Amino acid sequence: MSTENISDFGAVPNPDDPDFSSAKQNWRAVLDAANAAGDNGTVYVPAGTYYFARDNRSSFFEFGGAEPRGISIRGDGPKKSTLAVSRHTDDDAYPIQTGFYYADGVDHGTVEIADVRLDGNYENLSNLRAKGGGSRCINMKGAGDAHLTRVHVRGWYQEAILGRDMLRSVDYCTFEETAIADHNYSNGGHIGHHISTHASKGNPLEVTNSLFVDCSGSAIDVRYNEGEIRMHDCYVSGTGANLCKLSASSRFDVRRVYHRANTPSLESKLDAIDGENFYGRCFVQRISDRADATPTLYLQNVETRDHMGYAIQAGAGQLVLEGDMVAIHNSTFSIPDEVLRDHSDSYFTNVSVDRLSIHDCKENLFGTQHSDGTIATLTRDNNQSGLGSPGNITIKSDNPGGTPFQPATPAASEVGIAANTDGSPSVSWQSPTNSVTEGDVVHLQVEASDSEDSDDSLTVEYRTDGGSWSTMAYDSNTGTYEADWDTATISDGTHTLEARATDSAGNSASAKIEIAVRGPVFNDWTPRWESSHDDWSIISGSEFTGGYALAFEHSGGNRTRYGASYDTVGKPADVELLDKFRVPVFNSDSDLGFHARAYLRASVSGGNENGYWIEVENRRNAFRLGKYTNGSTATLKRFGTPVEDTFYYRRFRVEGDTVKAKIWQADQSEPADWDVTLTDTDHSNGWVGLGSYDAGRVETDVFSVATGGASAQFAGGDETTKQDESPSISWQFPSSGSTLGGTVSLRATASDSEDSDDSLTVEYRTDGGSWSTMAYDSNTGTYEADWDTATISDGTHTLEARATDSAGNSASAKIDATVKNAPVVEEFSVTQTKNQDWNEYEIDWSVADSSADLDMVVSTLRHNGAVVSAQSTRISGDSASYLHALRDRGTADEIRLTVNDTENRTHTESKTL
Structure with a gap:
């Protein structure tokens, strides 16, 4: 294994691609360099453009086949080092022109392709489609881990990267003009994708900081299997089909991504065909179901625009849609679809989107008759059709006429090879x-x-x-x-x-x-290691002491080291934990079934977990006492026989170098003796908490901790009384990041394990000021209050809600909201005179707007609610004043003055005549 320079094997730059012989010489030099480098070696491409051609095989370079396995490729940068297909290659005899083929059935190990330009030169090749062929840049069929960094992949006939189960990361790469020829030569019968891949369970593909420009198909085509695909900090422009064709995976995670489907650049490169054109159809489509898992489409800070048809479709099986700060513009401008739609027996399930804006679309926004879930805030405007049919998707706050959200996405210059060059x-x-x-x-x-x-x-x-x-x-x-x-x-x-x-x-x-x-999901606790707030919740039930319990369950199903620390006790050395718990269902998988952990002296050292823990180990049908030492696992003792769906008490103690544990069924008396007593010196202090290794459900009913050599007590002196815990509280309206004005109806949800929901003291305040009481509404089950935003300045403010129970325990929740109030009328006076048969009215007014975006003032003279005379004045800036003169022969009974700003926020005052 070594790094070999292709110049040492006869490669010579030929940027004008003059003839077959010089191109073949470069091809042979790359082959010879790969063979000299050996398995898992590296081919180095120095500065220069090297066109290559071949005459006796279907693929140019066959790693793991004709050449050694696992060959990496490195250059001096994508603007300096280029490998390109020659126009002189023999495509009549060998029309399959894959650039770099990693053979099937071979473990290629770690492969790195970096700092090069790989050019397919499609515009100078003949009609490979008519000859039964085509070209791909990289085709990966074997096993291994492939990484692309600072690579410019341009102009390949079909897919740029066929990654299958090998591709692991793509970072600061640029993909350009992919599968244009395949579309044009097949009259639209064939399209290709920038990246076509399988989802690999346990090995997420990360596509980051990359630029995708002009492709007849998709930026990413996910074909088979379960696993996660992450697309973060990318700019995508000109996708004939969509950003993603999601046929498989368990999760497609898209964050800080800008996507424009239809572009003039793409249309100029793709030939028009009969019927629908691939000029930018949609954003994400799920039109086939090739994995056992239901995939989750997660979108955060995503802007997508200019779709001929729908934006997102659940067209096969189910699709979970989650995320926040998503903006959709100019969908359905050519094809009569809904912007978001399900299809036939397929649907969106468990939709959970915080902020979604949809603007400038031609057709209905929703065709999701079979779907369910929640959208917290929908902002929409300038759509030619209506809301459509959301089905069982609840839209908590619908804001017609609102301005589009502005997700944080990169510019084209901030990603790809231009952002991270030589x-x-x-x-x-x-x-x-x-x-x-x-x-x-x-x-x-x-x-x-x-x-x-x-x-x-x-x-x-x-x-x-x-x-x-x-x-x-x-x-x-x-x-x-x-x-x-x-x-x-x-x-x-x-x-x-x-x-x-x-x-x-x-x-x-x-x-x-x-x-x-x-803020803490439950007071004084913090998720640790691989756990997050979403893994923990408060549940109710008559079987729990006090009616409530703490539940752990990770929805992703993956085994890993989950934990949550009880922060009140800090990081003690001598500590004892007592808890009452049950595991409703044991996991019978031989690789799983590690439930219900309690942790003592836990910490992280150098990125590795440390501490003692005790758990239910279903595969050995025992309780297990173990430890982590710098991330390595050791079993200290197994004992007992756990039973699923059964409550147990557990007493777990460390004091000095002594570790003790005992577990007994909750309907029995505590045994006098410990099940385990041993000596261990690995860990001296750390946090105390709960967790699991299996993702399955664990319910903790009672939790008690004592430090400094004391013994943890049952709540209230015996095991039938639950300790008084702090309440929980969360904002229902407004949502964080909302823009508000006028008088806002605040709503918060609060609950407590000991007190009834309607007996708590709930208050709110603004920017750390004085507290104001919120009243319980039995119809909604929330605490509510009216907040007059006119009393504070425009801008971003912090709203805090606090719940206090009968024992004096409290919890709080904060959100940020932007106040943008309507204009105000500062002066409105009317002078009435009689002139022959006319009643004349002179209206003297002045108006103001702190945001300096005044638009118009309208005065109307009314009789029995009908307008009999009106006058309007266009205004601007932060203040304006003028006189309006109105008159009427009849008996008008009211004058109204209305002012609005450029965002159509209005304020009206009236006077009775």
């Missing part, structure tokens, strides 16, 4: 991945590398929401750059974390992620 480092976030808890100190981890500098010599920094940069330190144990981020310094809500890596030459690259900072 010699620049690469940088990517490893942790955190989704959400963190307000007030917690979060351990940040970033991977950074550079082709010239060693990984540990880069300057890596991070910042929050565009603020000042803070340095991150390299950890040789994890190979990542790390820092601790104190979230107590920022508010609840979504924040942007940005990492920047700078090499010794001053080149830099950055990566951004959005992190939701939330």
Whole structure:
């Protein structure tokens, strides 16, 4: 295994592609370099353009077949080093012109393709379709892990990348003019995709910081299997079919992505065909079901526009739709579809979208008659048709006439090879991945590398929401750059974390992620390790002491190290935990079935988990006492025989070097002796909490902790009384990020495990001011109050709700909302005179708007509600004043004055005559 320079084997730049012989010489040089490099070696392409041609095989380079397996390809940068298909290649005898073929049945290991341009030269090739052929840039059929970084893939006849189960990451790459020829030569009968891949369970494909321009098919075609596809920080323009053809996967995660389907550039390259043209049909379509799992389409900060037909379709099986801050523009401009639609027996299930805006569309917005779920806020305007049929999708706040949301998406210049060109480092976030808890100190981890500098010599920094940069330190144990981020310094809500890596030459690259900072899901607890707030909930039932219990369940189904710490006790050394729990259903899978953990002295060291834990281990039909030491697992003792759907008490204690545990059924008395007593010196202190390794449901009914050598007590002195826990509270309206004006009806949901919902004291305040009471509404089951936004300035404000129970325990929830009030009338006076047969009225008015976007003032003279005379004046700026003169021969009884701004917010006052 070595790195071999193609120049050492006779390759010579031939940028004009003069003849077959020089192109064949370059082809042979790449083959010879691959053979000299050996299995898992690297072919190095120096600066220059190298056209290549072949005369005796169907694919140009067959790694794992005619050549060694697992060959990587590196150059001096995509603007310097180019490998391109020659127009002189023998396509009559060998019309299948795949560039780089990784053979099936072969383990290729880790393959890296970086800093090169791979050009298919389709415009100078003949009609390969008529000869029964075509060309792909890379076809991966074997096993392994393939990574593309700073690669420009351009002009291939069919798919650019056929990734199957090998492709793992695509970062700072540009894909351009893919499958244009295949469409044109087949009269639209065949299209191809920039990336066609299988979803690989346990090995997510990450497509990041990349640019996709002009393709007859899709940016990503997900063909088979379960697994996750992540598309983050990308710009996509000109997709003949759609951004994604979602036939499989368990989750397609799209964040900070701009997508434009139809473009003049794409139309200029694709020939018109009979019937529907592939000029940009839609955003995401699910038209076949090739995986056992129901996929989740998750969208966050996504803008998609200019679709000939629908934006999103559930056309085969079910599709879960989730996300926030999604903007759809100009859909259905050519094909009469709904913007969001289900089809036949297929439908969207469990829709959960926080903010969605749909604007400038021709057809109905919804054709989801069979679907269900919730959209918190829908903003819509300038659509030629109506809402349509949402089915069982509940729209909590519908805002016709609202302005479009503006998702945070990159510009084309911020992604692809132009954003991370020759010699620049690469940088990517490893942790955190989704959400963190307000007030917690979060351990940040970033991977950074550079082709010239060693990984540990880069300057890596991070910042929050565009603020000042803070340095991150390299950890040789994890190979990542790390820092601790104190979230107590920022508010609840979504924040942007940005990492920047700078090499010794001053080149830099950055990566951004959005992190939701939330208050505790239940008071004084924090999700740990791989767990998130979504894994935990409060449930009710008569079988629970006090009627309520804490439930853990991870909806994704993956086994991993889930946990939540009880923060009130800190990180004690000597501690005892007592809890009452049950596992409703054991997982019988031999790789799963590790339920209901309790943790003592838990922590994270160098990115690895530490601590003692005890769990239900179904595969061994026993309780297991174990430990993590720098992430490695060790079993200390197995004992007992657990039974599913049965309540147990568990007492778990560490004191000095002694670890003790015992478990007994809840309907029996506590045994005097411990089931386990042993000595272990690995861990001296850490947090206390609960969790699981299996994703299945665990219910914790009673939880008690004592420190400093004391014994944990049953609640109330015996096992039949539950400790008084803090209430929970959440905002129902408005949602975080809403724009509001006038008098707003606030709604909050609050509950408590001991007190009835309607007996809590619930209050709200603005920007940390004084508290105001919210009243319980038995019809809605929420606490409500009217908030007059006219009493505060326009702009972003923090709303906080607080619930307090009868024991004095309290919990709070915060959201940010933007106040934009309607204009105000500052003066409105009427002078009435009589002139012969006319009653004349002079209206003296002045109006103002703090946002300086006044538009018009209208005065109307009315009789019995009907307008008999009117006068209007167009205005602008933040204030205006004038006189209106109206007259009427009859007996008018009212004068109204109405002012509106450019966003059509209005304010009306009237006077009785």
